[in-house]
Amino acid sequence: MTREAVASERDEAIQRLRDVGLRVTGPRLEILQILAGGEHLDVESLTAAARERLGTLTSQAVYEMLRHFLDTGLVTKFDRPGWPAVFEIADAPHNHALCISCGRVENVESTTPRKPTTGLPGWHVDGSEVVFKGQCPDCRASIEG
CATH class of the missing domain: 3.30.1490.190 (Ferric-uptake regulator, C-terminal dimerisarion domain)
Known part of the structure; x- marks a missing residue:
């Protein structure tokens, strides 16, 4: 990946955080950039990937970031029965x-x-x-x- 492409990805991640009112921090940028790679990653995988670049980062910090990202619509969560949930950029x-x-x-x-038009009386299907x-x-x- 070229230097320009890396800078563009970083700028895009910064803008995404600002658009939803979240403070721009190194760990948040790193997690967003990892997810922007297009993989569906669980918390452990995200933490390990971010630690390679940042040095130290706890799983708890990643959970907290993901909670904020979910609350603001930056990422989505996919629950896998029998495996940890995975996350991806909301698209x-x-x-x-x-x-x-x-x-x-x-x-x-x-x-x-x-x-459905029938079979769910009283439901509001989202x-x-x-x-x-x-x-x-x-x-x-x-x-x-």
Whole structure:
């Protein structure tokens, strides 16, 4: 990655924090830039990646940052049954694929179902989510190979 691209990513992260009224700090910038890489990461993975650049950072500090990021809409959380939740930069609505063997998560562009017109009397439906479950290519290869 070029120096200009790194500077641009940093500037974008700074602007995102300012747009939602959060103070710009080194750890917050680092976590946002790591998430901007497009992976779905759990708290442990985020903490380890940030420690490589910052030196010290506690998991508790990362949890606290993520709570603020969730509250302000900067990131979204995807709960994986049997594995720790993962986080990603809030972006256009999309669905997910979940590997039932290793917990890997990938974004999927697909049509989200429409809000039901019957069957939920008195409900106010805010949205829906589709999760495609199966095995990722790596897990399939290890089973078949």
